[in-house]
Amino acid sequence: MLSNDELLEAGEAGATPAGAARVLLVEDESLFARAVTRRLDSAGYACEHAMTMAQAREAIGRFAPDVVLLDIRLPDGQGLDLLPELNSEARSVPVIVLTAYGEVEDAVRAMKLGAADYLKKPVDLQELQLVIERVLRTAGLKQKVDYSRSRESHRSHLSDNIQMLGESAVMRAAREQVTALAALAGSGLAPPPTVLIVGETGTGKDVAARLLHRAGPLADRPFVQIDCASLPRELIEAELFGHEKGAYTGAQGARAGLLEAAEGGTAFLDEIGELPLDMQAKLLNVIERRVVRRVGATRERPIAARFVAGTNRDLPAMIAAGQFRADLYYRLNVVTLTMPPLRERGNDVSLLARHFAAQMARRYALVEPAFQPEALAALQRYHWPGNVRELKHLIERAVLLCQGRSIGPDDLGLPAPGATRAVAGDADAALPIASMTLDEAERWLIERALNKVRGNVSEAARRLGVSRMTLRYRIEKHGLRGSIDE
Template sequence: MNDLNILELFRRLHRAAFLFTPDFRIVGANAVAEKWMAECAESAASTHLLTLFPEFIGAEEDIRQVLEGNRPALRLEFVNRECKSGEIRYLHLTVLPVPAENSGLLVLEDVTWHGERIRALKQQEYEQRLYKELMHTRRKFITDGILGNSPAIEAVRQMVRKLQTAPQTTVLLQGESGTGKNLVARVIHYSSMPPDAPFLEINCAALPENLLESELFGYEKGAFTHASTTRVGLLEEANGGTIFLDEIGELSLPLQAKLLSVLETKRFRRLGSNKEIKTNARFIVATNRDLKEAVAQRQFREDLYYRLNVVVIPMPPLRELGDDILVLARHFLKIYNLELKKNVKGFTPAAEAALKEYHWPGNVRELANCIERAMIFAEKDLLDRPDLILEPPLRVTSRERWEVPPEGIDLEAVEKQLIQSALERAGGNKTRAARLLGLTRDTLRYRLQKYNL
């Protein structure tokens, strides 16, 4: 098999493949590899393997051992690479010998979804270990975990305290993105559950519908293509603890119906099974959407809304918290002093005034990023207003009136372009794209099939 056939073989397997000489000069690449270079390579014009993949620097002798037949392959797993779009991709890099050509073959396997899942699980494991180490101060955690002294924050804290005696009650956290819903969910869990009770979370907007369903419910071997083993779902793993469903407003209508059944019966079935499994998990859900409005637009089931609407905790936006903005800013200052090994003592009066005046569209998450950025470049004892780099509010301009040109238009072509634009703006998330277009998810799915998108 010649080098062109090898490259074509991996193209058909949807794998990027590069052919290179013993001196690491790239002499061939298939179409998948060329597409990857255009999207993610820092030096797309380079023909040197170590320039395109600096991860192999220091492993030159190992690569030569592969090419000489002294070892079968060299593999680097879960290498992360930031593409030009800002997306992080995870790759398996495998070097194979091509003896007939006296050369080597580098094969790229995109395992981004798997890598993200592993990263999220490791993060959850780390956070759970951290909280378990602090279980002897659990009651104090309620006060210290939710920072602030404003009436709005105190109201949140009081509701969390009352939930200590109701460990099975469903809780709905409602507020803008970045207001700390994830933190409050964890405080509720760790202040009302046993120390060894599991806390599992999933973002309903982060996965396609079929993957989300299998993650939640699990599946039996043979339930669908590639289901080679039985897998336990999050509902089963969270038994006796808490399952946190973030972005619940993005759940598709069919999955909403299944979730309603679980909430009412405390039973579910794995995909591909007729056996009912009982769960004693407590549900905490969160959304930045107005679920009442979603119900009115028939994007969210009314019966599920009322089933979730048991205890609702409104999460106040940062711009409404007054002096609490400074409390949080000083908290992040302490964190980044430790992380960056600095000794910044605080803020100037001008900086404090700027922090309180700013509108904070990204809420606490934006504040944390703002302080981190300022601390990285800080050279004085106090952070000043220019150090914060606060962006001015975006100006929303009125939409121009659309007019049909004299020569007419191709309406289907325009609709197709609008759908493509919405998908790009939503980062490929069909639920968000449908919302941008004012369509239901099912209507968008029909149009995607119609235009073969």
């Protein structure tokens, strides 16, 4: 611990830059405040200091802090009175409470009011910096999870008009299989069979899962889509299974997990091949026993939901490589639904192109364009590595470019006949890697893979032999976000 007399000297110490997070210090002791702000400034934070409740309220609105360091006793009131304002629905700012009195009652009240953590004065500045970093990291992960939940909630309201378009034999067979499987959800008291939906990226596995849910007796129940590839690794267990209050730092209240939220409906585990091995074992237990135990809980909760999983990965190959549990695969693979790639669907390409053109024209209030015969022929010739998703994005771009006139082959931006094979080939003899540094070679390979699959991260990760989360990290590292299709 450092005394106030030592704080100014300690404030000169450097620290590892922590980014440009904004820290608001609400503290009426000027000597202590100077030491803290100088230390955090040197660590790369943007700091602002308020000495009263009134100054704090003004700074909160203007400065928009990412974290607040809050003294309990201030000249014009109790600092804890700010906590409800900082933890409102409109504003959620993590708060670290500072108190010179070390009273247990103060700390307990602060945590009940939603404080992320508390520290007693005199404060160890190194410990303070570590606590700030931990709180900011947890808040960032929570924000990602909350965004994922709100996005899924929004999607559920838009899912009434779900279609699996296509007149090809393979698509008619897929629709018939979905209809038959949907009806099985209402057969007596037995839980419906698990379904594994397989297919290349962009083939519409999520559409099939939603139609499977809405075509049967579960249509009015919850449909929860869980993207296993995008769940934060640090919070994946709590996100899937839920947590009790105080189970970990930042768990300020009990919360149901996504599997529990699907009670009575359907839980769709998309990108199941990206789920870590330890979570695979726990998921298997949930599916087998139909119970879930929240993180930090001592009792299990029953769960009645239909489990549907989707993947573009070769799960048997992953099992052989020790990357996926065989017992979970056999449990999921009770019934398999295969989504065909677009290149095997014949004239469905033209049907879907017209459908997407009409859809995009309505979205952007444009005249629906017609397709020139040469454009339709080019669409039919193309190999479609990104499948239906790639087609949809390509047509959206063409509708915006053509500005009401008919869509020609030049509006599509497809490679010339024969170019697709050259782009997708592996003419590695001419690769310039030998003259590159390791970082340069890695960046070149990732950019090349993304270009081949038109920015599809999942497909690029599969081709590079890494997980989707690993590839996303390296895309950020090399500044290649402009190369990906969100």
